[in-house]
Amino acid sequence: MKPATETVPLRDDAQDDRSQLIREALYNAIVERRLAPGTKLIETEVGELFDVSRTVVRAALQMLAFEGLVKIERNRGAFIAYPSPDEARQIFESRRVIEPEIAMRATERMAMADIDMFRSHLREEERLLAERGPNARRAAIKASGDFHLMLAAVAGNQILERFMRELIARSSLVIALYGQSGASSCARSEHADILGALIARDGKKAASTILHHIDHIEEDLDYRAAGNAPLRQALRL
Amino acid sequence: MKPATETVPLRDDAQDDRSQLIREALYNAIVERRLAPGTKLIETEVGELFDVSRTVVRAALQMLAFEGLVKIERNRGAFIAYPSPDEARQIFESRRVIEPEIAMRATERMAMADIDMFRSHLREEERLLAERGPNARRAAIKASGDFHLMLAAVAGNQILERFMRELIARSSLVIALYGQSGASSCARSEHADILGALIARDGKKAASTILHHIDHIEEDLDYRAAGNAPLRQALRL
DNA sequence: CTCGGTGAAATTGTATGCAATTTATATTTC
DNA sequence: GAAATATAAATTGCATACAATTTCACCGAG
CATH class of the missing domain: 1.20.120.530 (GntR ligand-binding domain-like)
Structure with a gap:
């Protein structure tokens, strides 16, 4: 189980390390099809996984939502996008x-x-x-x-x-x-x-x-x- | 001082109203050159202006940073982008x-x-x-x-x-x-x-x-x- | 068995508190 | 007076608390 390809860094100007890290992890999971469209991303769950509070998870999810990879529905949560x-x-x-x-x-x-x-x-x-x-x-x-x-x-x-x-x-x-x-x-x-x-x-x-x-x-x-x-x-x- | 042009809505899928609203306000201010490049955006200030907590201001600023309109420098804050x-x-x-x-x-x-x-x-x-x-x-x-x-x-x-x-x-x-x-x-x-x-x-x-x-x-x-x-x-x- | 409703658990949205860092101000030193 | 340093204020990063909302499990009626 080797990394296969040298991962192209998501962004050169790393602003906030941790939410950026989570974003990249989720991005890779999406590209590699580990995360299927429609999958719900629960903030606390992701947070525990990376050992950070919901605050920083939230930032990551909002970034992903902004680039259309995640859909955030108000009061319902974040889901991997399900493109029509x-x-x-x-x-x-x-x-x-x-x-x-x-x-x-x-x-x-x-x-x-x-x-x-x-x-x-x-x-x-x-x-x-x-x-x-x-x-x-x-x-x-x-x-x-x-x-x-x-x-x-x-x-x-x-x-x-x-x-x-x-x-x-x-x-x-x-x-x-x-x-x-x-x-x-x-x-x-x-x-x-x-x-x-x-x-x-x-x-x-x-x-x-x-x-x-x-x-x-x-x-x-x-x-x-x-x-x-x-x-x-x-x-x- | 009429609105001049019908404002093109920033996004059809309004996810979270309030940070989206702030984002649009700042976006318009940037496009209309009310906000000069390099201007610092202090979270509490913007928050008071829109009567929301820093949390939602933060979300707006992060979105703007993501699309390159704002530069967030760690521990220093958010600034209107200053394109090289x-x-x-x-x-x-x-x-x-x-x-x-x-x-x-x-x-x-x-x-x-x-x-x-x-x-x-x-x-x-x-x-x-x-x-x-x-x-x-x-x-x-x-x-x-x-x-x-x-x-x-x-x-x-x-x-x-x-x-x-x-x-x-x-x-x-x-x-x-x-x-x-x-x-x-x-x-x-x-x-x-x-x-x-x-x-x-x-x-x-x-x-x-x-x-x-x-x-x-x-x-x-x-x-x-x-x-x-x-x-x-x-x-x- | 299905449908509808009720309450508890889970989850999100937002405000707030606190530590860490930066910025501004005051003070000392030369 | 200028530079350097110390001190206070302002600001950010993050975690957490709490209310609002949704989801889920349960239960009873039909």
Whole structure:
């Protein structure tokens, strides 16, 4: 049970350590699909888990709520977000807007060290994909998302990087809800194709490749399959 | 002293009324340049102003910090953000990524009612621009930003809309810091040009027009003019 | 057995208290 | 008078207390 991928830090400017720490833990749990959409997050429970008071848990939950990963319902508490099909479409539309541009900029700014990083990351992705077991599966999902985040990091715009972080996490929730074959996380070797375009310094190609990649991910979704929606979410109450 | 423009609601899903209310009030104050970059926001002071405890003020400040409008320094408090030139560049780069796409989508989705809305908004903008006095000036600045937000609203993607809200507010801070002629807020009649492209259902044209518009806004900035930086920010401590 | 209601337990929203830290003021020293 | 230091005030970070609300379990009526 190794950490699989070097965790990309959530934010460089760590303001308040502890709530930030909780936020990152919950963020990772969401991306790795340990926390299913709709799951209730009880403040005292989380607090005991991290040995802090509700105050700091609250701060973490509010941050997550702000980026759409958690839904806070007044007097009812915080729940892992349960994206509707419409939200899901908006998430992928947003990605189609941002990611090609990120790919272009990453192509320009990429250094040699970045290439190595991408290459070793891709190897890791393939290794995890080959492995069996739920843990490897989770790690693979996370690694798949991390690839996109690494791209954003190389692009060198911290604002877009933060937007992407939100979109990746929300995508993870969407795939958990509406994903079909699970192939959505793999998407064959498209990441390698993207890296190829990057190395060739072909920004246009990188942009179009990643655009198709996003299309493929979304094509694997079935928005009708609202699955076992907690009903309250299904009726949008 | 009329409200000038119908205030675009900050968020549809009002979670906790009171901190949300404070957030919106501070947001508006930032966009209208009533609150200068670097201004300290003392929790008890804000609390007394809104007649709430520090707890709920804190929540509001943390939200604003999360979207980059406020900087919270541990044990020192919350300050209106003081964007560095580098941050400023990233803000405008992000806008160049998102806004043309928003314009394209708005072109497709725009209805008759929207056209009327835009037209009356433009009239209002020009009226405010013609008026004298600091209040009219503030209202004009706000209205100028609202135009972009209306565009985002028409585009029909709430996620991108939220991103834009953040970027508009942060742009306002940047312009307050590095703006030269003040013409940055006006940018002549470029909003009208954008609307023209929209009405003509020419998405490409709308996209390129808004792109140039953003360029013009940024051209009017002078990043050297770090102005009277609070020194602590100037030295980035 | 299901439906509706009642009370207890759990949970959240907010205010407040206290320690830790920072900021401002006063005082000393040179 | 300026710099350095000590002291007091202001402010934040966090935990906790308490009221308001929701959730749950139980029970009785139909």
